[in-house]
Each structure stands twice: as C-alpha cells, then as structure tokens.
Amino acid sequence: MAEGMEKEQYLKFRNTLTPASGFQSAQYRKIEFASTDLINLIDARYRDSIDQNSSFKNAYNHLYWQAAGKNYTTGQKSTLLNLFEKKYLGEFIDFMEDYNDINLSRKFKELPKDVQQNPSLIKAMRHYDYTVNVKWVMAHYNAAGKYLGGKEKDLEATGGSSWRKYMHPKYQRRIFYPYLWSEEELKNWGTF
Numbered sequence: 793m794a795e796g797m798e799k800e801q802y803l804k805f806r807n808t809l810t811p812a813s814g815f816q817s818a819q820y821r822k823i824e825f826a827s828t829d830l831i832n833l834i835d836a837r838y839r840d841s842i843d844q845n846s847s848f849k850n851a852y853n854h855l856y857w858q859a860a861g862k863n864y865t866t867g868q869k870s871t872l873l874n875l876f877e878k879k880y881l882g883e884f885i886d887f888m889e890d891y892n893d894i895n896l897s898r899k900f901k902e903l904p905k906d907v908q909q910n911p912s913l914i915k916a917m918r919h920y921d922y923t924v925n926v927k928w929v930m931a932h933y934n935a936a937g938k939y940l941g942g943k944e945k946d947l948e949a950t951g952g953s954s955w956r957k958y959m960h961p962k963y964q965r966r967i968f969y970p971y972l973w974s975e976e977e978l979k980n981w982g983t984f
C-alpha cells in the first residue's frame with residue numbers, strides 16, 4: 793500500500809472515495825466480532841467503566857471504531873457513520889449476539905486446560921492477534937502517513953478521524969487474546 797503509488801497520484805483520486813471510509817468495512821467489523829469478546833473491541837477510554845452486562849446496542853455505541861465516525865468533541869455521529877448504521881446496525885447486533893458465546897476466544901477457553909497450553913496453538917493465536925492488530929495496523933498507519941502526512945499539518949482522512957491517534961495500536965490497544973501476552977508485551981503493545 794505504501795509503495796504502490798506516489799503521494800501526488802493518491803491525491804488525484806482520493807476525493808472520489810468520499811463519502812466513504814475504510815472503517816465502513818462490514819466484513820472487517822465481523823471478523824473482529826467473531827475473533828474476540830466484545831469488551832476487547834470497546835474504545836480503550838471506556839473499557840474499564842462500561843457495564844459488561846449492558847445491552848448489545850450500548851456496547852455497539854462504545855466500539856473503538858465509532859471514534860472514526862464521531863466528532864471527537866461533541867460526540868455527534870457523521871453522515872458516514874449514520875449511513876453505515878442504516879445499512880448494517882441490525883445485522884451487526886444479531887452477529888454480536890450470535891458470536892458472544894462462540895467467538896474464537898470463547899472457543900479457546902472452552903478447550904481442556906492441557907489443550908489450551910499447547911505451544912503450537914498458543915503460537916497460532918498470538919500470530920493471528922499480532923498480524924491483525926499490530927502488523928496490518930502499522931502497515932496501514934505507515935501508508936496513511938505517506939499519503940496524508942504533512943510537514944506541518946496532516947491531511948484529513950476520508951472518515952474525518954484524528955487518524956494518527958485513531959490508527960496507532962499503542963492508543964487503540966485492540967488485543968484479541970490479552971491473556972496470551974506477558975505484562976511487558978501488553979505494556980509495549982504496538983511498539984514491538
């Protein structure tokens with residue numbers, strides 16, 4: 793992504809992408825719901841205070857990617873987020889409910905204790921977590937840096953997020969299987 797074109801080439805077509813943003817990828821959102829417990833997808837700012845027994849709708853409204861579609865100061869939803877919800881909200885709530893008990897993390901925890909300690913399984917789960925939540929995210933962040941980054945001021949993202957903060961894993965702290973990482977690794981998430 794970062795090497796396929798020059799900044800000028802990207803700037804030539806970027807406006808044709810509006811009004812749309814990568815955060816509106818329903819497929820990507822579903823991969824996340826199916827991978828982990830909802831609490832790990834809640835915006836890091838609310839993770840400690842949100843009532844874990846609250847409704848799926850409330851959890852939905854606190855998902856980390858809502859930040860890409862809301863005005864950071866007023867909390868007002870953008871047209872992009874409203875359009876996305878109009879099409880997918882019902883489907884997402886059903887999907888969240890279905891995968892609440894059968895997501896990959898739940899499946900892992902249901903395995904017999906000795907199987908949970910299988911080194912190959914742990915390695916595969918950590919690899920998946922790292923690839924989705926750090927490796928891909930950092931490649932994407934660096935690509936955005938090339939095309940949107942400015943010497944003094946960054947260009948605005950199509951979704952309008954404060955994208956450096958929105959995208960960097962050290963702020964977002966999306967981690968599908970936190971119990972498979974050491975304290976040190978968790979502390980340095982996104983920087984190793």
Ligand code: HEM
Nearest residue numbers: 793813814815817820857860936939949950951952953955
């Ligand atoms: C090459 C230039 C690209 C730039 C500058 C870019 C920039 C961004 C930015 C700034 C966001 C944050 C949301 C927003 O405010 O819009 C975002 C989200 C996203 N983009 Fe891209 N992107 C690029 C290419 C791609 C490609 C090629 C894909 C997929 C193949 C992709 C998939 C996504 C996804 C899935 C999200 C949501 C991720 C999340 O919620 O963390 N992007 N992109």
